[in-house]
Amino acid sequence: MNQSNVGLLDLPTEILLVILKNLTNIDVLYSLLNVDNQRLDIIVQGNTFTNTLDFVLTTLTDDIFLFNDSIIDRFCKNILPRIHQNVKYLILDSLSMKRILLAADYPNLTQLKLFNFNDKIQSDYFTVKTPFRHIFQQQITDLILVFENNLNEISIKNYTTDMYEYILKFFENLKHLSVMGSFPRFFPPLVLNNLPSTTFFSSILNKLSIHIMNFDDCLALLDGRLKQLTTLILVIDNMKNHSSNVYHIDNLSNLKCFSLTIYDCLTDLYDTEILPLFRRMINLEELTLYITIRNRTTLIDGNHISNEILIHMPQLHTLKFCISIKIHRNHFIHYLSKNDIQQSFSNIKYQQMDCIVNYTYNITTYQIFSLPFMFDCLKSIGNIFPSIIFNHVRRLTVYDDVPFRHEFFYRIAWSFPLLKHLCVINFKPQSSKLDKLNLNYNQLFSVIKYPYLISLRLDMAYIHYTDQFLNQTKTHLPSLTKLTVDYERLNIVTRNFRKTTTRLNCSKIKQLIISPPIMNSIVTNMRRSKHFNLYFPLLESCVCSLEDE
Template structure:
């Protein structure tokens, strides 16, 4: 283009549509629909642009709430009734669900995602008396419920046990159901085999209480299920009920997250996997405690892979904790790595960590694909851990300043960090003599919101709260021993630690005490102060 003044409307329809799709669709619709320009009005009605409406409102202040309500009113009155025939997917905040769903007919709506859900919303709206019954019963095939983890109303609701049943019964055509971050774990092992039935459900993502519940879901009541993503919270159960343990030839994709004690990996996990004889994709995130040997490539091949001839994608992180006195066969990192090379798996990593009479062995596929990594020590591989949001570090050897520089580099999106180490930093001892904080380059953790020093030497409280060593711009949750906090902050008067404490809204300490004026000035945004045992 050589024209000196080119406006947006000088671009072709194809380029304009590409630009609009790069923007937030709700903002574009609110700004451009019904403007005095027929061409723009036609473009924002384009089906490929309006088939998914993402309308999740975050209301923080009264001013924001007022603006959000104004936008929502405009959408419900002027916009949604005009484009509802193009909408196939809605992403909503639960509090705005009623206003949006009642504002139009949505003849082609099939997918619904609800944020900040709790069991009261489900039990109130997912019934035959619901004003959305027709939409839910006849239209929705894909449903994602994202629960608010900070709202725990389930224990107060006598009908909470049946929340999932409400959902399956009402959404008659449901094919995909995902329940994320639910405060209550699904428990159906004591219910009749006629409950939790569906002839249409093909994909299920859910947290369950025990292995019994997992086996119950796979006993034939969900006959069309081919994708199952499950997190088992508590694996130590006696399997007192008898379940159908036939093969699952229709299962194509399976993901399991669980923590096993003693022999539960061998008696629960492996028999379950062997039923999936035509599995194509497998994801395992498993913690094993109290074993006498490590899980390695040879064991995985002989106990899992040879039973899955159709498997084409295998993602895993398996952590095994063994007491040194019970270890039947010692193996180095290289030894374990070699067991994967021998079976043709090259993109695998192994990390061993020795902690107070125990050795913890991590084996995982590359790239690392999980959001939590627990109990790594001073030695970890220099690879990309950008998927990790929550990390526990634990060692009997001190973590020096350079270690936390490496953590910041290889875990760039880290949000939650727990430091477990009772040994003093040698660099901190040297620095106390020189009294020169400039010895340390400042570590940046731009995404870190939660820190735990519940089992840590006072040096690590100093390491993170001293802004000359670490910069924490978004720290909102802090768990720390109160005496150590007083030492590091010099009774809440030290300027060097004030900045990293200024954003804290939730403080968990080990004492219930009356706090001073200096304490509250030090934590000006504090909303909650808890005491842990």
């Protein structure tokens, strides 16, 4: 066969567009744009290329930390001036935001997503003196702020008045506002309790996604200060107190989509605070509920959801839920099996569901959830869980008083393919011998791979599980950067940081959290150890902590 001399630019325009829209390497686009080719310029600047531009800008942001200054400069000099009129959506890192926004005018830019946001970015750029004032104040209608991990010290209440309320006023045409952060600390919550009803007020905002301090703040947001609100997405860490204020809330006839995440809620607060609020959402079309409820004496099943929630939402067409109920065994009033729970959902038309029942010591945990599972977190599953793929889960806690065998962690890797954060709680040994670590590994088992796992917590697990994960003949952890572990168990499993088979899984760790706290002198000597340093060549911090992550 003769060698073909046909190049990329010799392809028909339609095929070239398809290729451009599916590019994953932005350097290829740089090469194309640097070619002095009139036809390519027409394609790049034409309206038919708008969607491709959005994709390329998104790809740039995802890979921004891989780019050096010269590449970013090329992007600003050679690409943006040629496509700026088509740009409607920019996804930027705060470090490169200024250069990119100064590279060209963006007359059609209406959406902005900003990573590594903090209060300094706000004070430097969200002001009347900024060169981007017109873009921010007049053009931006959709704003997503992603907080950085290391926040400057500032009081929570000041974040509400000095940042969140300020942003709502400064962006005069803002209709969508989302504020998010990284696990586990997220970002400073919105706090409206004891502040005037004019705080955080907008007559045009129709979508809000934010982390709040408690349920009082949820009620405050719905008291009329956001009259045009149609979508509300809220996250509350815990809900342990009754509402301390009286809020006058009419029927929420404008609200179409509501999402509520509560990681810890007492059962009486669920019954007296949350359920009455649901009854006011008469025109709701989409409901997303992720909630963990403690101290309950009865289960929440399909009958409860139908009779206490859905009956008040006649327009509802989409229901996504994960409800976890923790019950002390001696507090049972009505026991339901897994089949009983599934049968109770037979009259709910929205979608399929499944459930997990986990018995640990004196507590039984019931988790009922819609399918497909759409949440990024799943807590306290044990040895028994359904054989389905949880494609969205990034954070998982496994907890049982029955030992986890090697096969269990195979199933975890298969069921949670994109897992990034894992906590193991189990004080029972994997082997039958309680007095020592069984190092005679059964070679019939293959190595388990967790390609995306970056954080692993083992300080509440028996020593066998430290070996299970750190031993490269059992588990492969190519992305692990954070490890929380008991010091003595780590020392034994690694043979005082000399064992070869546990070295690889430790080699990329940047943050090591030792639990329980040990003497500073021990930590200092450990860090000075030649063997320790060889084991953790990329280590940036080694601290002692008893705090929950």
